[in-house]
Structure formats: C-alpha cells, structure tokens
Amino acid sequence: MKVAVNGYGTIGKRVADAVLVQNDLQLSGVSKATPDYESILLNRRGINLYVPESSIKKFEEMGVKIKGVISDMVNLSDIIVDATPGGLGPQYKQLYQSMDKPAIFEGGEDASMVDLSFNSLCNYEQAAGKKFVRVVSCNTTGMLRVIYALRSYKIKDIEVNIIRRAADPREIKKGPINSITLDPVKSPSHHAEDVKTVLPDIKIVTRAAIVPTTLMHLHQMTIWLNKKVTKTEIVNEFLNTPRVVILSSASRVQSTAEIMEIARDLGRKRSDMPEVAVFEESVNTDGEKVMLSYAVHQESIVVPENIDAIRAIYGKVSKNESIRMTDVSMGIMSGYLV
Numbered sequence: 001m002k003v004a005v006n007g008y009g010t011i012g013k014r015v016a017d018a019v020l021v022q023n024d025l026q027l028s029g030v031s032k033a034t035p036d037y038e039s040i041l042l043n044r045r046g047i048n049l050y051v052p053e054s055s056i057k058k059f060e061e062m063g064v065k066i067k068g069v070i071s072d073m074v075n076l077s078d079i080i081v082d083a084t085p086g087g088l089g090p091q092y093k094q095l096y097q098s099m100d101k102p103a104i105f106e107g108g109e110d111a112s113m114v115d116l117s118f119n120s121l122c123n124y125e126q127a128a129g130k131k132f133v134r135v136v137s138c139n140t141t142g143m144l145r146v147i148y149a150l151r152s153y154k155i156k157d158i159e160v161n162i163i164r165r166a167a168d169p170r171e172i173k174k175g176p177i178n179s180i181t182l183d184p185v186k187s188p189s190h191h192a193e194d195v196k197t198v199l200p201d202i203k204i205v206t207r208a209a210i211v212p213t214t215l216m217h218l219h220q221m222t223i224w225l226n227k228k229v230t231k232t233e234i235v236n237e238f239l240n241t242p243r244v245v246i247l248s249s250a251s252r253v254q255s256t257a258e259i260m261e262i263a264r265d266l267g268r269k270r271s272d273m274p275e276v277a278v279f280e281e282s283v284n285t286d287g288e289k290v291m292l293s294y295a296v297h298q299e300s301i302v303v304p305e306n307i308d309a310i311r312a313i314y315g316k317v318s319k320n321e322s323i324r325m326t327d328v329s330m331g332i333m334s335g336y337l338v
C-alpha cells in the first residue's frame with residue numbers, strides 16, 4: 001500500500017519513518033508548506049517532497065527539490081495520513097474525497113468530520129471499510145491505553161488531572177515559559193469528551209493545566225472499579241498490556257526528564273517513547289479506588305496508532321497482528337521499562 005503523509009511536522013515525520021520500516025507499506029511522499037531545514041534533510045534522504053501550489057516558488061527560491069504538488073501525491077497514493085496543523089482537515093478532506101482516497105486525520109481535527117475516532121487497543125475492528133478515521137490526541141491515546149488495561153474490572157468512574165507540556169521541543173515561539181496556566185480554565189476540560197468519542201459509555205472527567213516543559217505530559221488518574229483490588233493486580237494488568245511500560249519502584253524514576261533520558265540511553269530514534277509510562281510507585285489502591293500517575297510522550301505516542309489505523313481501514317490484518325507488526329518494527333515495548 002502506498003502511503004502519503006500530508007504535513008511533515010512533529011507527527012508527520014515520525015509517521016513517515018514508521019511507514020518506511022513496515023514490510024506491507026510504502027511511503028509515496030510527504031508534504032510541507034514552508035521550506036526549512038526539514039526540507040533540506042528530506043532532499044538529502046531522497047524522500048519525495050510535495051508542496052501546496054502556492055508554496056512552489058518559495059521552495060524553488062531556497063533551492064529545495066520538489067516532486068510536485070499535494071494533489072499529485074494524493075493521486076498516486078492508496079491512503080493519506082493527514083498530519084497538517086489542526087483545522088486544515090476539512091479543506092483536505094474535500095481533496096481526498098474528490099480522488100476517492102481514504103485518509104487518517106489527527107487529534108487536532110474535530111471528531112464530527114470523520115467516520116470513526118480510533119485507538120488501536122479499544123476499537124481497531126470498527127475501522128474496517130471506513131473512509132475517514134481520526135487517531136485521537138496524545139492525551140486521549142494515553143488515557144485510552146490505561147482504561148483498556150483495566151477493562152476487565154468494569155470501571156465505575158474516572159477522574160484525571162492532565163499536566164500538559166507547553167510546546168514540542170522544536171517549537172521556539174510557544175509558551176508559557178514561566179507560568180502554570182489552566183488550559184482550559186473551565187473544568188471539567190474537553191479531554192474527557194475526546195475519550196468518549198472512542199468509548200462512549202465510559203464515565204470520566206478531566207481537568208488540565210499547562211506547565212513550562214517540552215518533554216512529556218503527566219496524568220494523575222483516580223479510577224473507581226466495581227470490586228476491591230490490590231496494587232499487584234493492577235500492576236499485572238499494565239504488565240500485560242501492549243504499549244504500556246512500567247517504571248519499577250527500584251528504578252527510582254520520578255520525572256519526565258528521567259524517562260526521556262532512558263529513551264536516549266536506549267538509543268531510541270529521536271529519543272521517542274511511544275509507550276505510556278506508568279510509575280509503579282504511584283500505583284495505589286484503597287478498596288475499589290485506584291490511583292496512579294503515568295507520562296505520555298506527546299510527539300510519538302500516536303505514531304503506532306496511525307500505522308495500525310492504515311491496516312484497520314483495509315480490514316485484512318487482525319488487531320493483534322497489526323499491533324505486533326507495528327511494535328516489532330518500531331521497537332515498542334511492554335512490561336518493565338527499567
């Protein structure tokens with residue numbers, strides 16, 4: 001299958017690299033709107049670069065080689081992963097529709113513009129035959145993996161405090177740089193509603209604040225189950241869930257900075273951590289109540305979901321097989337990270 005990545009930014013560049021290591025997928029090309037260091041590196045790697053019609057002159061003036069315009073890329077591809085900035089989706093959906101191509105959108109787009117909001121563990125099978133699928137946001141993907149891990153307990157209620165990173169590491173103009181900002185001020189926040197686009201029956205509320213860091217998000221979750229549980233039982237559920245890793249109590253890890261250092265120590269590409277990272281020491285139970293904290297690497301957590309979403313739409317590879325193929329090819333772990 002020929003896959004195009006429209007929008008080669010934080011998410012798009014990672015999805016493009018993930019496509020390149022899949023045996024059943026081929027990267028037909030990527031697109032960017034502005035010429036910069038990323039376009040120079042793309043030229044150097046020999047990856048086909050397509051641009052919007054209105055940007056051709058800018059790229060040519062910078063001496064960047066382009067293969068064509070975005071409609072050319074869409075035309076020669078079987079499926080498009082649209083990782084353009086949130087809000088451009090509806091405009092590009094029209095292009096994909098006009099050429100009868102399926103597409104995957106990202107969490108910055110409205111759920112109402114797609115046929116399905118997607119998470120590999122929670123609703124892979126529902127994507128079969130769908131034309132437009134949205135991989136939910138990084139925060140939502142993190143919450144869904146944790147909820148999936150505890151699904152056998154029939155969850156009664158969930159509350160989450162979401163501590164969000166202010167910007168991605170390469171974003172030099174975003175902030176805050178010296179503030180803890182409620183975003184949104186309103187509580188509960190909209191994040192819980194996004195979880196319900198995948199699991200409509202779950203009872204959940206969220207609150208969110210932004211802090212001056214670029215590394216990861218951190219979630220503090222409380223879950224009420226329908227029976228008494230022990231810490232060991234909960235940790236065992238996480239140990240047996242794909243794309244969830246545990247930071248053991250013995251590792252003494254207590255921060256996102258240390259998790260990113262582990263990613264570097266492991267030689268991970270771009271020091272990515274696509275797994276949800278649960279702090280074992282934070283997991284605590286009190287009868288039916290479970291408390292835990294985990295970190296979400298916003299730049300990479302949704303990348304494996306995008307790869308699975310491609311296979312899920314075609315409906316030929318089972319959920320477990322797709323997750324296995326994606327995880328083996330990308331080196332994604334489960335169990336104890338350290």
Ligand code: NAD
Pocket residue numbers: 006007008009010011012031032033034052083084085086087088106107108109136137138168298299302
């Ligand atoms: P980004 O700004 O890093 O990258 C966007 C890319 O799209 C850039 O390469 C830009 O050149 C290109 N682009 C801009 N206008 C374009 C146009 N008209 N046509 C084609 N390409 C165009 O964005 P991002 O952070 O990768 O976010 C992409 C999507 O993924 C958004 O929906 C976002 O909400 C979602 N998402 C982002 C993160 C994150 O932490 N960055 C996490 C999960 C989901």
